[in-house]
Amino acid sequence: MDFALSEQEQKLWEKAVEFTREHITPRAIELEKRNEFPKEVVQKAYEAGLMNLHIPPEAGGPGMSLLSETLVSEATGYGCAGIATSIMCNNLAFAPLVIGATIEQLKTYVEPLITGKEPKFGAFCLTERKAGSDVAGMATRAVRDGDEYIINGVKCFITNGPQASLFTVFASTQPELKHKGLSCFMVPKSKNVKIGHIENKMGQNNSVQSEVIFEDVRVPKECLVGKEGEGFKIAMMTLDKTRAGIAAIATGVAQRAVDEAAKFANIRHQFGQPIGNFQGIGFMLADMAARASAARLLTRYAAWRADHGMPVSKDSAFAKFFASDAAMQNAVDAVQIMGGYGYLTEYPVEKLMRDAKLTQIYEGTNQIQRLVASKSILRESVNLNTGFHVKYEGRDGPMI
Numbered sequence: 001m002d003f004a005l006s007e008q009e010q011k012l013w014e015k016a017v018e019f020t021r022e023h024i025t026p027r028a029i030e031l032e033k034r035n036e037f038p039k040e041v042v043q044k045a046y047e048a049g050l051m052n053l054h055i056p057p058e059a060g061g062p063g064m065s066l067l068s069e070t071l072v073s074e075a076t077g078y079g080c081a082g083i084a085t086s087i088m089c090n091n092l093a094f095a096p097l098v099i100g101a102t103i104e105q106l107k108t109y110v111e112p113l114i115t116g117k118e119p120k121f122g123a124f125c126l127t128e129r130k131a132g133s134d135v136a137g138m139a140t141r142a143v144r145d146g147d148e149y150i151i152n153g154v155k156c157f158i159t160n161g162p163q164a165s166l167f168t169v170f171a172s173t174q175p176e177l178k179h180k181g182l183s184c185f186m187v188p189k190s191k192n193v194k195i196g197h198i199e200n201k202m203g204q205n206n207s208v209q210s211e212v213i214f215e216d217v218r219v220p221k222e223c224l225v226g227k228e229g230e231g232f233k234i235a236m237m238t239l240d241k242t243r244a245g246i247a248a249i250a251t252g253v254a255q256r257a258v259d260e261a262a263k264f265a266n267i268r269h270q271f272g273q274p275i276g277n278f279q280g281i282g283f284m285l286a287d288m289a290a291r292a293s294a295a296r297l298l299t300r301y302a303a304w305r306a307d308h309g310m311p312v313s314k315d316s317a318f319a320k321f322f323a324s325d326a327a328m329q330n331a332v333d334a335v336q337i338m339g340g341y342g343y344l345t346e347y348p349v350e351k352l353m354r355d356a357k358l359t360q361i362y363e364g365t366n367q368i369q370r371l372v373a374s375k376s377i378l379r380e381s382v383n384l385n386t387g388f389h390v391k392y393e394g395r396d397g398p399m400i
Helices: 007-024 028-032 039-047 066-079 081-100 103-114 175-181 231-267 279-307 313-343 349-359 366-382
Strands: 121-125 141-145 148-159 164-172 182-188 193-198 209-220
Touching (some): 081 103, 081 164, 081 182, 081 349, 103 164, 148 193, 164 209, 175 182, 231 349
16 A cells, blocks of 8 residues: 655646645735636646646547546645636536547547647536436436537536636436436537626635526537437546545645644744643644545545546545535634634635635535435445344344
8 A cells, every 4th residue: 555646746746736835825815806717827727737637648638647636636725725626627527528528529629628828618517506416307408400409508606607618518308317318518619608697605706607508509419428318427427536626625725724723823822822732722733634634535545546447436425525524624623723813804714714615515515425425335235244144123122
């Protein structure tokens, strides 16, 4: 068992950490006040080679591992979860295409977006106002018309929607089949693809989410990813992988909360000594650091399993809900340790608290993650031979 990063991974981690230190951490609070897409920072990340890591070489990408993606997500998430989401959102937008599209489709629709002088963006379009976790309730329709499909519907909470040049759209081709009738499409930006309401959020204001409206959008049949009816499978395979990216961003937030709280506990004096010397504070710091470390290990293990082609639904769910819960709890504890200072906008921990909350919600709420994990656990238990049998004798009787 080897927990060491490879030489390539270590160099990527160091590059991402240095990038965050130089371009994200010092400017995160200032940029958040703009409440807009952080174009200049994302441009620098693109030039530094920190984007589109999962695109295969045949389509113009570096073809790096999911573990490599999590290293960049954690490093940038440490500086700002919103900026990290903006930088890494193509991972989610293009993942269904890497999973289900042909190399020819990737070369035609994705390669032009990732090889120019400026970054181009995709948007993952699954969620609707009445179809969040329940994708079977999706109202967006795709109707075959000769050699084309006509797509109509409204998606919401779409990250990078206003910036996107290509939309990965999930739509129903056979509504009567519910989730088994969903299909996945690549939809280039056009006049019939319109941006609706742009959301005003509690946190992660360096990331933009909006409605995306599809009005009689015609795409050639070559824009179908995989086959009709495979959309649900492609979406679930996508989320199994991309949850690790959210867990990594959350891990960055959790670690930042530890570092900010520890720094404050060293310089803040009460009763003639640093407050970190008091067990009440020291125990909180120890718990915070343990949560961040455990989140990191769960996240990298889930990514490693995915990279080795192992089943990953349960492990990616573990990573996502544990890391995001750790981020939230650590942020709350950091605010508490800093007291009144933690509640002021001049200090970063109140932003960590607001940013952390979204990691418990997007790409599947933590309640859904626990449901995914529990179903896997129950399936596994059917074939589990524990070597003993339990017999119940009466309601309050002995267990033999």
